[in-house]
Amino acid sequence: MIVRDRPRGLQLFYILRGSVLPHIAWELAVCTGVAVLVTLTHGFVYQWKITLTTVPFTLIGLALAIFLGFRNNAAYDRYWEARKLWADLLHRSRSFAREVQTLLHFDAPAGPEDRDDPRHRMVMRTIAFASALRHELRCTDAKPDMRRLLSPDEAEAFAAARFRTDWLLRKQGEDLGAFLRARRIDAPVAADLDQTISAFAAVAAGCERIKYTPIPFPYTLLLHRTAWLYCFLLPFGLVDLVGFMTPFVVAIVAYTFFGLDALGDEIEEPFGTADNHLPLDALCREIEINLLEALGVKELPPRLKPVDGRLT
Amino acid sequence: MIVRDRPRGLQLFYILRGSVLPHIAWELAVCTGVAVLVTLTHGFVYQWKITLTTVPFTLIGLALAIFLGFRNNAAYDRYWEARKLWADLLHRSRSFAREVQTLLHFDAPAGPEDRDDPRHRMVMRTIAFASALRHELRCTDAKPDMRRLLSPDEAEAFAAARFRTDWLLRKQGEDLGAFLRARRIDAPVAADLDQTISAFAAVAAGCERIKYTPIPFPYTLLLHRTAWLYCFLLPFGLVDLVGFMTPFVVAIVAYTFFGLDALGDEIEEPFGTADNHLPLDALCREIEINLLEALGVKELPPRLKPVDGRLT
Amino acid sequence: MIVRDRPRGLQLFYILRGSVLPHIAWELAVCTGVAVLVTLTHGFVYQWKITLTTVPFTLIGLALAIFLGFRNNAAYDRYWEARKLWADLLHRSRSFAREVQTLLHFDAPAGPEDRDDPRHRMVMRTIAFASALRHELRCTDAKPDMRRLLSPDEAEAFAAARFRTDWLLRKQGEDLGAFLRARRIDAPVAADLDQTISAFAAVAAGCERIKYTPIPFPYTLLLHRTAWLYCFLLPFGLVDLVGFMTPFVVAIVAYTFFGLDALGDEIEEPFGTADNHLPLDALCREIEINLLEALGVKELPPRLKPVDGRLT
Amino acid sequence: MIVRDRPRGLQLFYILRGSVLPHIAWELAVCTGVAVLVTLTHGFVYQWKITLTTVPFTLIGLALAIFLGFRNNAAYDRYWEARKLWADLLHRSRSFAREVQTLLHFDAPAGPEDRDDPRHRMVMRTIAFASALRHELRCTDAKPDMRRLLSPDEAEAFAAARFRTDWLLRKQGEDLGAFLRARRIDAPVAADLDQTISAFAAVAAGCERIKYTPIPFPYTLLLHRTAWLYCFLLPFGLVDLVGFMTPFVVAIVAYTFFGLDALGDEIEEPFGTADNHLPLDALCREIEINLLEALGVKELPPRLKPVDGRLT
């Protein structure tokens, strides 16, 4: 995620960090090159004058506007829903830790040193869940984090599981069931905690849904083809009207269309580590600090800071 | 579902897999053919010169844009809601298996061999529910899968039932009620599990709603008629302006309009096996592997892989 | 609801069933008639030549597009929300029957002949609720159905009640309370069933909201007035540009505008029996068959089939 | 709320009841007046000919369309959300009365004469809640209604409270707590009723949110200024094109823009007594009749009928 102030004045025009310009440099260059050629030949291809006028662009523009607007909204909705799911994960983690620490029949909450207390394990597993989900979404190796957060036995079993986030929730359920059978928790409160665990499952399923089901492929294809044809043909429509300004106008139009498209591409699946993806590292650290504090740990790790205006 | 990388460069223009082009080839050919004829006759039909200019197309285009935009949004919303329902089914299945395995008054969770343990039956029935829903939505035969997942008696009763997914949930309820009366489960936890069962019923009703209630028919009719008239008349409006480029422009315009329309048609009811439909087979397999793992099965079936870039 | 395949080819143009054409025939005829007159007089009214050009239509078209798009979205949202409410009713009915049959402290579920068993009554009342809601929404007589579904005493009391659907839910509550006081049901499960009953109340209130609160009247008025003025004046703007094609263009434009408007009118309050209204009869039958099956009835009534492509 | 059939034919043009015309008469007159002046002077202001052409209006129209569309959607969303909140209030009231009457440990429900039965008080307070909320939203005096619905002591305490709707809910909570401590209600059912009471609090907070937080003021300002400038300058752009039809076209355009704007203004905060506001009186009466029926009252007050096509 790009974290920076809004640029002012001329700065607006030379900023590249967080801009989509680098992603569409190639498209822009091709379109502008074609426009230069068309301007030099005054729209002639060999001896044929290609007359298009601007009317076809208004007609195609109609459909293109629908495509761009739709895809942009769909991509942003996915981005924002992903962010909501992680906010959900944050507050469910907080609530689960609070419930585990306060509503069971114990004299005191579990402390940072009570590694054998199931409540300690349950809180640490909640931290591990966020971390495991992040690693799954980013296709990175979760094992080092798990060795840090889980007991050696559990870390090993975790690595052997196929559905790792669900495995963690099943372990939470086992401890909860044990408390229930030992009458350490009242049944209505156990049902309450179980619903919190189910909410974690819902977050994981929501993130998987966004990651593994892209916007249907033909939208991308239809949009790309139309945008390319549009920008490719545009110089033929403009050259008789605006003369030597043609490449300039084509460049601006191509910048807006391809820029919006590239941005949609980037935020459609926002769990990676690109500039505009969600800062999952920072969110996991946030959950970790918060839950360690709930366990009574005094020496809390620091928050992650943006590096070069960018938070991963 | 089409699973592939975004095409680059010229590849963009000759890709057919996942494109809507094959679906609209006929429409495109007719429109372009008409445009060629009109170009050859310079807009004369017998001795009558049909003068339309481009103004009517701007006016009709207004309404057409509303139709296309609306229908496209409505179709995509249905597609995405269907995907959400299946994500819901996934995490409810996981949660139900977790609850059954951990929150009852038993010493240990049911193992892969405890075929007579009601908990084993309940988990297997959860797998069967997803499978039965898929078969119902795709109008395929559920019996082979049921014979594999249910006991012979249940598979037979399943086949005899009218509302088969609901029959499975009623069986789940019966086992839950038996546990409750045998005091194997606390009443608040039973209410909690019952709500999970009700969530399965909600998923089934949501999918049936999308399958059996299409977007009102007149939208389709109104949109089709207008799009056809538009593309049919367009050459008369363009021929005096862009001359021999007329068929080319008409082809592009028709491609965008009919393409968006055909795509809407396809994803409006996304439970089939067309290219852009949801990968229900893969999702059911996902649920199956996951729940078998929750039962402690070691030899898990493999995930489904896309075949030729396509996941069913 | 119109249930039919998508028409192909020329069929597209002569289909009337499910089309909005019959509803707007009068409007179309008037507008086209005016256009013919204007074409014949070349835009002269007595000796005054009315020059409008197409510019005003672009300006007014802007506002008209906002109106049409807005109203269409609002109407479809109401239609789809109504459908969602009925899907909700369907799965709540299934869940309520399942809960009543399985979670109470009885040895066996109520059978089809146990007419004195309160559980039998509760399931039948659930069928009756759907039917009563349908009759209320369609302003038809619920009594014959109630006599069929309820005991004679209840059918009479039902007919005497002011808020009939709510009366049915209060009766459900009474039986539930009696079970609770007789310790035939655990209190947490009773709370769970009570929430299901409250969900029925929410469905009824949602349907009443859609039925009794139309889209604010001025929207209709503003939209109609503008659409009429637009189509009425359009020939004066077009006649100098497209000559004898004027009536044809006006007819197409009027068809799209009035068609979209008439469709919005129809689906705004989708509980009637018009072509594009929801098939409440079929949905009620669906609930009835399903719940009779849950009661163990063997001879189930058949599903409703579309008659002439139309399901009521 | 305007309750009337859709006008047909010429009636469409002279209807005023429910129209926004009276609200925008002044704006329309000014704009049309300016247009008449400009037409008479052929666009000259002293010796300067103001040439605008229609191009600026297309450019400004773009932004204006975004403003109008946005504000209209936002206003209607508020209107419809307010209606949803009141539908929520309706079904929660029904459910609360049902729960109070059926799920407690009493032999019979409270009757119309059991004024000392806390259940009677709780049902009456539910009616009072709807009424008090209506009076709060309309800034009218709730005391007469409260004297009618509450006991004299409570009516007095109600009048002395700062947060009156919340005061009523606290009283409901007190009676619920007393039942709980007297073991007249099972704890899970009490939690269930408490959630219903919390739902009332949510409705009140939702209504207050809509009432006290308007759409940010600059939207109104930006929209108004732009609409005024647009309509004011429009005659200069049109006079050379459409001649003596200029005032007529300006009047239509101004009617659509100011009409949509005035309508948004009216429904943005729909709790008043203007034509298109919600019929809170009728809804409160509906709740009152329904809950009196739930108390067994035989002589129910009549429903409110629209007066002159208008329901308050």
Added chain:
Amino acid sequence: MIVRDRPRGLQLFYILRGSVLPHIAWELAVCTGVAVLVTLTHGFVYQWKITLTTVPFTLIGLALAIFLGFRNNAAYDRYWEARKLWADLLHRSRSFAREVQTLLHFDAPAGPEDRDDPRHRMVMRTIAFASALRHELRCTDAKPDMRRLLSPDEAEAFAAARFRTDWLLRKQGEDLGAFLRARRIDAPVAADLDQTISAFAAVAAGCERIKYTPIPFPYTLLLHRTAWLYCFLLPFGLVDLVGFMTPFVVAIVAYTFFGLDALGDEIEEPFGTADNHLPLDALCREIEINLLEALGVKELPPRLKPVDGRLT
């Protein structure tokens, strides 16, 4: 938040309070200045006549409309969601106080002087939660308020915590757990209260999400660059058409585009103290008065009033 009546007549044009004009004065001045220069030179830059016509502006305008419309909707959705979260906080606070005061096993609710009663502490902490959240969102110092609302010990511990709002909720959980273990509350009711506490956590996570995750930066950049280029080049496109009116038209267009943009900027993160931000001070005071009343306090602090038409 600006609280004022809708301006009428000429007042509309000179209002500045609440207008976005002051925020965009610089942009407006630059664009208008350029337009004046271009008008004076008739579009010549040295000896080169820059011919643009208005066609490019229609094409770019298409993309610009999508950007502006999208960003505006996204910003307003954030604003309105933030307001909803605070309405949620308001009614959850009311409900939590009601539950604490009525549903526990005590003879009477806690009074204003019972400072040692945990129920008194719990209500005061609810007030403190709203206040702490406000201070966190506005990056102001919460300590003075906490010293006023919490006991000295708790105020100190609060100041030492990293996640202060969550710390308050954990303290609520501790008191709730103590009541549960002392059998002062029934377990189902405790689960109910715990869910209310979790709802507070959800509100805090929602507000943090809006505060710390802006709309992706490239949207801002893309929109700004396009808007600047558009307004900068516009005079070259207009000067041949509208002559000396060019600066005037450019000023209006720039006002609408930059105005909408500046407004989106302001309400995108609505927790500050700018004119159009949410009145968090007033909302916190509202919660405070309401909960003090629930504690039986007689001398309630006054509501906050708008100062100079502005509520913070």
